[in-house]
Amino acid sequence: MSAVTKPVRLAYRDEKGRLRMNEEAASILLLVKGPIGVVSVCGPAQLGKSYISNQLMGRTSGFEVGRRPYNPDHCTEGLWMWFSPSTKTADDGTNYNILVIDTEGSDSPYGEKCLYLAVVLSSMLIYNQMGDIDGTSFHYVSVVTKMVNTMAGDITASEFKQFFPMFFVWLLRDFTLCLGEMTPCEYMDDFALKPLDVCECPEDVKYVNELNKVKTSIKDLFVGRHCFIFHRPSLEEKKLLILDKVPVRCLRKEFREGVKELRSLIFEKTKPKKIGATVVTGPIFVQITRYVIDALNNGKRPTIACILEHVEKTKRPKALKSATIATVFDDPPAANTRQRKRMLS
Secondary structure, rough: OOOOOOOOEEEEOOOOOOEEEEEHHHHHHOOOOOEEEEEEOOOOOOHHHHHHHHOOOOOOOOOOOOOOOOOHOOOOOOOOEEEEEEEEEEOOOOOOEEEEEEOOOOOOOHHHHHHHHHHHHHOOEEEEEOOOOHHHHHHHHHHHHHHHHHHOOOOOOHHHHHHHHOOEEEEEEEOOOOOOOOOHHHHOOOOOOOOOOOHHHHHHHHHHHHHHHHHHHHHHHHEEEEEEEOOOOOOOHHHHHHHHHHHHHHHHHHHHHHHHHHHHHHHHHHHOEEEEEEEEEEEHHHHHHHHHHHHHHOOOOHHHHHHHHHHHHHHHHOOOOHHHHEEEEEEEEHHHHHHHHHHOO
């Protein structure tokens, strides 16, 4: 994939507002016969997702970076993809490619459709935001957790993680709080994700319950999670306005070290994309993308079971879906009747 020297649009909106897959992206993906690990960077618009996506590629430019003050014409539209030039080796010795996806802002008019597609396609989801984790943060990240719950359908959280393993990274930009001896992950797990007691906010029980539901989803629905804190890349306002033009060596040491650590984590934790026992290759990635886009355009949000059913029908029209589901669970068949029925419903 080293021949792909720049980002390629993966999905876009046509003149009627419907999502479409870019055929150039499809033609590139169809050539990738091996497994793919997918890293998607998501979050609200105009907060530096594209810049971080470039940093993951070891670049300062590539994915188009928006400008401040806010201008919707300068924001990412749809989904854009870029293959890492290097490959990784899976535990079984298989080589696989890493695909980075830059997404449209989740708070844009069409952002939720783009986000749903990105979540379905991802092995790792990086949620990008500014500042510390507060009530507003949970308001925005709840869009992600609601989508993951929709994808899970009626299966349990533990079953979902087996069936659809996805790693979650909460990236906090321009972070200013002093954590002392606390690590970023401890800040996330022991402070931000700690459930609220209804007694602490008796006047708004509904809010507390909804907030706790989001926190529980983050802890239960992902195979792993990590929190990263980035300090401002520069103390000079002029540089912040043109970050994609500023050489990395001219940025703050703390920021450069943070980017290095993030890249290391991303390429360590991103595994080949799997749905059940199906390892996602380039052609399967294209099938899934087209299927999900078609469903979204028709007002539907397909569950993982539906997506796998579509993939299996395409691969083997007469294949038994139950056989595929059974490979996900190690328990005896009799003990898994309930899981199979749920997956196949």
